[in-house]
Amino acid sequence: MNPLSPSVLVSLLAGCAGKTGDTEESTPPDPPAPVEVTTWGGAGWNPILVTQDGDVLEPVLESIDGAPQPVLPLSAGGVTYAWIPDPPLEAGTWRVTGSVDTEAAEGPSVYAVEAYGTDPAFDPTGLVGTVWELRTSPWVALPENTGELLWSFAGNPQVVIDAVDGDQVDFRVFVHMYESEELCQVTASTGTLSPTGEFSWSLDRIDADTEPVDLHLYGLFLHWGWNAGATRASGAEGGGTLDTRALDPFLSADTSSDRTVCHVLEGLRASCRACPDDGVEACVDVRFHAGELFAAHTSIPDDPPRCGVDLEEAGAHLDCDFDLSGFSCTAALPLAGLASLWVRRRRRATLRG
Numbered sequence: 001m002n003p004l005s006p007s008v009l010v011s012l013l014a015g016c017a018g019k020t021g022d023t024e025e026s027t028p029p030d031p032p033a034p035v036e037v038t039t040w041g042g043a044g045w046n047p048i049l050v051t052q053d054g055d056v057l058e059p060v061l062e063s064i065d066g067a068p069q070p071v072l073p074l075s076a077g078g079v080t081y082a083w084i085p086d087p088p089l090e091a092g093t094w095r096v097t098g099s100v101d102t103e104a105a106e107g108p109s110v111y112a113v114e115a116y117g118t119d120p121a122f123d124p125t126g127l128v129g130t131v132w133e134l135r136t137s138p139w140v141a142l143p144e145n146t147g148e149l150l151w152s153f154a155g156n157p158q159v160v161i162d163a164v165d166g167d168q169v170d171f172r173v174f175v176h177m178y179e180s181e182e183l184c185q186v187t188a189s190t191g192t193l194s195p196t197g198e199f200s201w202s203l204d205r206i207d208a209d210t211e212p213v214d215l216h217l218y219g220l221f222l223h224w225g226w227n228a229g230a231t232r233a234s235g236a237e238g239g240g241t242l243d244t245r246a247l248d249p250f251l252s253a254d255t256s257s258d259r260t261v262c263h264v265l266e267g268l269r270a271s272c273r274a275c276p277d278d279g280v281e282a283c284v285d286v287r288f289h290a291g292e293l294f295a296a297h298t299s300i301p302d303d304p305p306r307c308g309v310d311l312e313e314a315g316a317h318l319d320c321d322f323d324l325s326g327f328s329c330t331a332a333l334p335l336a337g338l339a340s341l342w343v344r345r346r347r348r349a350t351l352r353g
Contacts, residue, residue, distance in 0.1 A: 037096050037109040040139070040290035043116040043225050043235025044088035047074055047139070047289050050099045057099035059083050064093040064110070074141075076239075076285040077273040081141050091115040116234040117198030117225015124164050124193065126230040131296040132159040138236060138291030143270035143284055158183065159293065160300055169193045171201075174300065175307065183300065184307035197226035199233070208246075215246035218276055218283075224293060236291030243275050245282045 033053035040046040048071065050059040061069045069089065073080040095108040134157045140147030162170040169191045174183040191201030202221040207214060220240035224233045244261035262272035262282060275283040 032102065035098060035102060037098075039096055039109050039111040041111045042114060042290070042292065044090060044113045044118065045084055045223075045225075045237075046113075046235050047082035047084050047141075048096055049082045049139075050096065052099070052102055056080055056082065057101040059099055060097045061085060062095060062097060064095060069094070076142055076241075076287055077283075081287070082289070088118070089113045091118070114227070114234065116227055116232075117194070118196050119228040120196055121228040122195065122197035122226065122230065123228065124197070124226075124230055126295075127161040127169075127226070128164055130161065130230075131298050131300060132161070132233065132293040133296040134158070134236060134291050135294050136292040138288040140286075140288045142239070142287040143265055143268065145268045145270060146265075147288075157186075158296060158300075162188075164193060167192050167194065169199065172300075174304065182305070184305045186307055191222065197228070197230065199224050199226070213245045213248070216243040216275070216277065217241070218243075224291070231295060233293035235289075236293055237287070237289040239285065239287035241276070241283050241285050243277075243283050244272060245280075 035050060035052045035057070037059070038049040038051075048059045048061060050057045058073075059071055061071050063069065070086050071083040072086040074082040074084050091114050093110060093112055095110045097108045137147070140150055156176065158174045160172045160174070162172065164170075170188070171191060172188040173186040175186055176183055189201060189203075191199055193199050200221070200223045202219075204219065206217040206220070208216075218241040220238075222236075222238040224236035226233045248260045260282070262284070265271060265284060270284070272281050272284050274281050
């Protein structure tokens with residue numbers, strides 16, 4: 001057998017190396033995770049959510065004719081959880097074509113915006129005395145993974161407009177008492193109303209004397225817009241930041257327990273952040289968006305009860321009231337029993353921001 005010449009041997013080795021390289025290069029990379037786009041029609045300030053593998057991405061928003069529209073991050077506690085059009089979109093058809101952060105888009109998401117809170121023909125005549133019901137459950141963005149739980153307790157919250165004086169609106173908020181058709185009053189306050197039907201209310205903070213820890217709420221707000229005929233509202237959103245330490249005693253009758261509301265939230269894959277006053281990671285942001293209010297064609301009973309809990313039913317022999325002005329109690333209540341103890345209160349809760 002003739003020996004291989006050096007030149008032939010080199011050629012064979014080079015060919016084998018090339019085949020090995022070709023094999024490695026032909027292995028396709030893992031495809032990128034799909035980009036998911038969620039939009040809410042209605043009010044022009046409703047958020048836009050674009051996610052990929054759990055990450056929130058900046059959307060590419062444009063008119064149906066392709067004109068680009070700017071967006072701003074929607075954030076709480078320094079974390080962006082969605083984006084909003086800036087300025088709010090005018091009535092018309094819009095589309096999200098993907099994200100500036102990735103090319104892995106799956107076609108545009110087209111949605112319609114209507115003139116909620118922006119119509120110069122808005123007539124507030126029908127607002128006063130009407131019961132407005134949040135029938136469409138909003139998107140509860142924060143705390144994450146808690147939307148279904150929170151709205152199971154709130155039922156369909158209702159708003160009553162008691163008076164409109166220029167740009168000032170007196171209103172009350174009610175929720176259904178747990179497992180009951182009866183309504184209890186959460187708060188009464190005064191908001192502002194624009195000539196085009198945009199409603200807003202805010203309060204910097206609430207500090208309530210509660211035991212064993214004071215209750216603090218920060219940055220409370222409500223916002224929505226009515227249509228021209230004041231028959232429906234869209235873009236209902238609101239929230240605030242809650243210092244959860246005042247609620248920790250409700251988790252266990254054992255006062256020495258180190259179980260906290262933040263621990264519970266961790267089990268729901270949500271988390272607490274640093275509180276504004278002392279930096280302790282015990283505060284949770286609450287945000288909901290894209291709700292809708294409809295005229296309920298019903299009435300609120302005279303002297304409605306105030307929302308509260310009765311600890312005596314849990315063996316604590318104390319009576320606790322709760323509203324946005326705070327609550328006062330000294331005994332612990334097991335978390336499992338808290339939800340079933342909504343009872344009637346005949347004192348009217350008031351809160352003036």
